[in-house]
Amino acid sequence: MTPALLAIACLFAVTVGYAATCAASPFGTCRKCHGMGHLTKTDRKGRLKRGKDCRRCHATGKRIRAGRWLYNRASRTYRAGTR
Numbered sequence: 001m002t003p004a005l006l007a008i009a010c011l012f013a014v015t016v017g018y019a020a021t022c023a024a025s026p027f028g029t030c031r032k033c034h035g036m037g038h039l040t041k042t043d044r045k046g047r048l049k050r051g052k053d054c055r056r057c058h059a060t061g062k063r064i065r066a067g068r069w070l071y072n073r074a075s076r077t078y079r080a081g082t083r
Helices: 004-024 066-081
Strands: 028-029 039-044 046-054 063-066
Touching: 004 066, 028 066
Parallel strands: none
Antiparallel strands: 028 063, 039 046
16 A cells, blocks of 8 residues: 555544444543533632532533534525525
8 A cells, every 4th residue: 555545544444433433422532621510729828619510511511523623604694595
């Protein structure tokens, strides 16, 4: 197998794998709050304390994956164009 064909096969496998991940689990953990829904702070004694709600995930701890977001956008555009 030539290197170009091998690279194409690897990219295809990664793309299909990511599409399957987006279909099976469209939401992943938030990268900013690490799935906790809020940021953590420390008080003056150094103990952990609950911070403000995460603005990226709106305190849910989950975010929509990029591939699922693109799929939702494309299907919404398709539905709006065919009416």
